[in-house]
Amino acid sequence: MKTYFGIFQPKRCQICNKHKATRKCPKTQRQICFHCCNEIRIKLECPKDCKFVLKSTQYKNSLQLNNYSESIAEQQGLLDLHLQKWLKNENPLFENKTPKSYAETEAGKKKIDSFLKKHEQALKDALSYNYVREQLGIPHKEKTNKFHEDVANRFMELVTNYDYEKMLPLLVHYEVYKNEDFRQNYLKRNLAIKAFKSIKEFDLIRSALSKEQDQAIVEFEINGKYSLSLVLQKINAQWFIKEKVFGESSMVLSENEFIQRIAYNYAQQNFDHAYKDLKKYQQVFPDSSDLHYYFGIYYSTKGKVEKAKEHFFNAMELAPEFTEAKYNYAFLFQAEGNMEKSRELYEEILEKKEEKKTLNNLAVIYEQDGQLEQSLVLLKKALELDPNFELAQKNVERINEKKNTDQNPSESNETLPSK
Secondary structure, X not given: OOOOOOOOOOOEOOXXXXXXXXXXXXXXXXXXXXXXXXXXXXXXXXXOOOOOOOEOOOOOOOOOOEOOOOOHXXXXXXXXXXXXXXXXXXXXXXXXXXXXXXXXXXXXXXXXXXXXXXXXXXXXXXOOOHHHHHHHOOXXXXXXXXXXXXHHHHHHHHHHOOOHHHHHHHEOOHHHHHOHHHHHHXXXXXXXXXXXXXOOOEEEEEEEEOOOOOEEEEEEEEOOOEEEEEEEEEEOOEEEEEEEEOOOHHHHOOHHHHHHHHHHHHHOOOHHHHHHHHHHHHHHOOOOHHHHHHHHHHHHHOOXXXXXHHHHHHHHHHOOOOHHHHHHHHHHHHHOOOHHHHHHHHXXXXXHOOOHHHHXXXXXXXXXXXXXXXXXXXXXXXXXXXXXXXXXXXXXXXXXXXXXXXOOHHHOOOOOOOO
């Protein structure tokens, strides 16, 4: 499969010219969409060696299908086509009447509905038989379980309706957005993405689940022009949106490779080359906390403090447990003399985890406030984590010297924060 970066033009289905082509049909020798594939395989016309062939069953009244599909949406579409035939067949379960005839009485409708519910339970509500209910005048059954495609579709509906506030409860770190600063940052960050703002139409193409069934990718075609993949995570039996990727689902798995490439360039001090990669990959992975972190590092090296802060804050919004991003964000405030803000951030880090550089830098702030004993307590903790931490060793010596000599702070050596 050809790999695309950013926004690209996919091929259209060579039968309907409406949907994106996702496979080559061995029967028609054309590139087709799954909708047209369903129309072909429901007629049992596919070659037996076709990956998507619908295998026939000796039970014409069966509601079970034996086939491979790339999404729940695709399977539901095929099932609905199958149900069109099922409705017309006489069924021994319904007194050898067709379901349509049997449903002419309320008792018949109830029996058919009960029959459908049993099958839906066996499928754990992944598929529904609401097509039959619609045709027979039986009230629809709402899904009791929301699957990854349901959540992804809901998210896209909100995008097209510009209901950005309503998206927040669907996000994996939705609790973070109770903080107004993070909430506003999410909205600002996404409204700055032109491709995101311009979404008018979407068409589900395919989806995939991890082996553990707790991660999923759902790919859409946007505005009939380009692909957008949503990465989802399952937490406490509920699905949440984790990340947007502007590209086909195969691009999602490439993110770590790109991050490693950028990290290598940083290690080699090749910042300008890394920056070019950052600009390119950000178009594809706008929700990557790692990319925002490396942007922050880049702008820090260039002395562009406000730009660095912006990207470190983006990384914190996207990954609340990203300690290194918060540490660097705090350090920038400390470097410009905003001790109150940096102290607040360092203390937030230490509430979650004791980290040596954070302990050292907070000790520096306490020492500058004249709280020498508290400063030493923090430095002792830093040295317990790393006995060879040179900056902490120097700061301990520095503070002990001050205590022993009662030296005037203005005449003393400067305490050293960690970069």
